[in-house]
Amino acid sequence: MIGPTAPRERWITRPDVILHGEEVGAGATFLLLHAGGERRQVWGPVSEVLVDAGYRCVAFDQRGHGDSEGTARTLSACADDITAMVHAEPPASVLVGASLGGLAAIAALTDPAVRAKVAGLVLVDVVPCLEPSRVRRFLASVSLSGAHTELVEDILAQVPLLRQVTAELDLPVLLVHGDNGSSLTDDDIDQLLRLAPHTTVRPIQGAGHLIARHQPVALAQAIIATTTAWR
Template sequence: MTAGTRLPGTPDPMHIWPGAGGIRIAGDAWGNPDGPLVVLQHGGGQTRHAWGGTGALLGAAGYYAVAFDARGHGDSDWAGDGLYGQDVMVRDLECVIAALGKHRPVLVGASMGGGTSLVAVGEGHVDATALIMVDIAPRIEPEGIDKIQAFMTQKPEGFDSLEEVAQAISNYQPQRVRPKNLDGLVKNVRLGADGKYHWHWDPRMRAAKRDLERRQQRLEACARRLALPTLLVRGGLSDVLSEEGAQEFLALCPHCEYVNVTNAGHMVAGDRNDIFGTSVIAFLGRTVPVGAEPVHPAHPGRAPGIEAGEDINDVP
């Protein structure tokens, strides 16, 4: 099941990988497959296309960058059972890594994708070489989450035109210049049988259980267990991750490096891809250099005594 018909001009995925339960996961890749693997996971309501600029930069720097649409998003399948909890997202990530040859990856995750990455590493599901969290941490601001929810649930009946879609995005991201050419919006929506434009994601995600207190407890436990090189990137204008929330994460993971990107909101990579890409490549050059062994040795396996938390949805 999908949101409707893909519009002409929507980029076809370069790859299709099997996810948990046989769901199809759509993705793109940049660079040499022999380079260090960097897996990019987007936030709720986004697609793999959010990483296009970052993926190209990483590929040009010698890394093999892979971005995929989370289940229920973009060109990936919707979940037949309507389940989009954190644990099943981690299992999808494991499936994609296995399909890529089980290389030890760098995990880069924004918002929802960052929560998935943190759980994958902190609970021993994925033996990563480094972790990059983008505008997400255990403590987040409810007001910012409410704003995202309001954006994602507006116009359930669909939009009459791409102009309406552009206005909705502009209202949510006023710091960005509204594009004059609307062709780039085709990958964000699908054309329904009703002739309306609908967002590309499964609306059942918004009805899933969300418990921010339980989420924070689980992610704090994961943060305390981190031993690999870690980078936290915050958007200076973000209303989701506050400076206080960032500092709490740094206290939980004292070896973590920190970059605050001024003039960027929650969608850091999209707002200031130049600064974001430069910061990521500089960090990886020290921790997972191209043509050399990563500084973090392979982990022998899942850490003993770590149990998965309750499978609640992470934030978008």
Template sequence: MHPDPTIARLPAANAGERLPGTPLPMHYWEGARGVRLAGDSWGDASAVSVVLQHGGGQTRHAWKRTGEVLGAAGYRAIAFDARGHGDSDWAADGDYSQDLMVQDLQCVLAQEGAVRPVLVGASMGGGTSLVAAGERRVDAAALVLVDIAPRAEAGGVQNIMAFMRRNPDGFASLEEVADAIASYQPHRERPRHLQGLAKNVRLAADGRYRWHWDPRFLEGDHDMARRQARLEACASALSMPSLLVRGGMSDVLTEEGVREFLALAPASEYVAIGAASHMVAGDRNDSFGAAVVEFLMRVVPAAGPPLADAEREALVHRLDRSNLRDLP
């Protein structure tokens, strides 16, 4: 589906103006309760679909390099902004529950005509993917969870929420935006070109830069015990090939959390990416891409002849040039 400016927008569409030079969505889909979802895709529309779902506070742009490589490897990669994020609409009723996000995923898949897709999700998007697959709400061919498992460390989650709650009055400049990101992710190199941060914010009517997510997103249900119980049941019910990827420096998913997941889903595979924090794909896009491409080529081969080793290595190497600077 291609951008259609005639699609009616909800009154609660994302606030603020898009900054010049930020990429327009390739597609729009209608999500649950009429929320319009924005996204991009790579690869042939008839190929195996790989749906990439980002974490809370992120956007589809976190997956750009991964999507390009998957598309070149013969898959149909689809990344969309979750409701209340990026170029997708803000929910008029402020509902950003996990069940509605699963419904949004179902809507995108139905409109794309995707049959037995691969689900790849990071953090929040991983929770959505795990529920969709584990509760059989999506007939997934495979599942990739990125630094997300039923057990999440409270301290790491609190760090993310604290960052997202900072600067409620916005920023006076992109320099201030860069300062905020650097304070949260000190292990990453500070971006040299601040214009690349423009996709992370909107320019409000008062001239201040504000994050690209609906602040009401933070007001949802944060019952960690109930969340863990639900995700444990979903993990125990997994029957498709699955891969768990953990950032070696993550404060959200620990090795103990990994062991508990593997006990619930013993057929799952596990890869740890060293020198990566919770935002694995952004920190080490090369290693992350290599792990995911290698896994998918084994368990859900793309349509067409298999790639030679040299071709696959060349595709993965493209990820090493990633300049992602997205948010947690």
């Protein structure tokens, strides 16, 4: 018999791709959305802490990543995938999105039906107030500037929409950011707080942009500490 802490495979069939994922644990659900260039396994150490605390975690490879099919070319395609993931989960799931995952989650929340099923949004080292030239420099610094150029440019074109959606959100929001090599500046955080004043901000010491890799335990603890009251 497969116990609640043993990963269980998941698939979602979309019109153009099949998304491959897994779930682990039992209890209130976190839907974990990885960054561009990553895959679902990056959430493993974070999930261990969340599952031990009595939660259930679901993580899919985004299209064009890991075991999922297709190519991630537009933010709307990634957002539509997340919409499908949300509708496959029980009510009151919390979206946890790192970088691309966070931006696609914001885009998915344009749909009232998605907002109605979600208890809150955790942004992991990403904000909707993207400054194009700085984004491109950052991606070049981590050798990702040429890997997803079409997707990056599409995301940058969607910044006005991302800002609008964030400003209209009536869901609780948590921003977790690194303090060492983060992609965010104090001004980025201030802009988010002006858009969504109800946002909680938690820095993670010793973490860069990929907090799930650098400080997974601290990330999980920050998520638990803030989101417990959301459901």
